[in-house]
Amino acid sequence: MNSSHSKLTDWGLEHISIANHDTILDVGCGGGRTVNKLAAIATQGKVYGVDYSEESVAFTKRTNARWIEAGRVEIRQASVSQLPFPDNSFDVITAVETHYFWPDLPADLREVLRVLRLAAHSSSLPKSTKEPTRPPLNSSKNTLNLSV
Numbered sequence: 001m002n003s004s005h006s007k008l009t010d011w012g013l014e015h016i017s018i019a020n021h022d023t024i025l026d027v028g029c030g031g032g033r034t035v036n037k038l039a040a041i042a043t044q045g046k047v048y049g050v051d052y053s054e055e056s057v058a059f060t061k062r063t064n065a066r067w068i069e070a071g072r073v074e075i076r077q078a079s080v081s082q083l084p085f086p087d088n089s090f091d092v093i094t095a096v097e098t099h100y101f102w103p104d105l106p107a108d109l110r111e112v113l114r115v116l117r118l119a120a121h122s123s124s125l126p127k128s129t130k131e132p133t134r135p136p137l138n139s140s141k142n143t144l145n146l147s148v
């Protein structure tokens with residue numbers, strides 16, 4: 001899961017603005033590769049990951065052990081439907097290859113927006129083996145929702 005999504009994730013992350021002090025959430029963090037990339041970009045910030053699967057949480061914690069020890073990453077077991085964070089907690093929220101598992105997409109997106117600090121934009125990419133071609137997000141504060 002990590003390696004197959006890595007290229008798309010790299011492409012997506014290149015197209016959003018991430019400041020080095022941003023507080024970031026990755027929803028459905030899976031194996032933790034996106035959390036790892038985000039922590040390397042937001043060098044003065046903090047990255048949170050949530051996943052409803054105990055196995056994915058354990059995997060993400062292993063992948064990010066160094067960052068967790070440094071206090072730069074925190075991983076929680078939680079569903080997108082009930083995010084364990086106060087309103088307006090995050091500057092950037094990512095969700096890669098996960099939204100099609102969410103139980104109630106409109107309500108779950110509202111929950112994501114609840115914890116996002118400013119106006120959000122969402123981009124969902126069609127399934128394709130080719131390089132994604134849809135225009136990327138251009139807001140400074142984004143929700144990035146990628147699927148191939």
Ligand SMILES: C[S@@+](CC[C@H](N)C(=O)[O-])C[C@H]1O[C@@H](n2cnc3c(N)ncnc32)[C@H](O)[C@@H]1O
Nearest residue numbers: 005028029030051052053056079080096098101
């Ligand atoms: C295909 S994997 C993608 C993982 C990772 N984002 C990546 O790109 O490698 C989908 C992930 O979404 C998680 N997931 C599915 N439904 C979820 C929900 N309702 N809340 C939180 N995570 C969920 C799964 O447990 C799984 O780890």
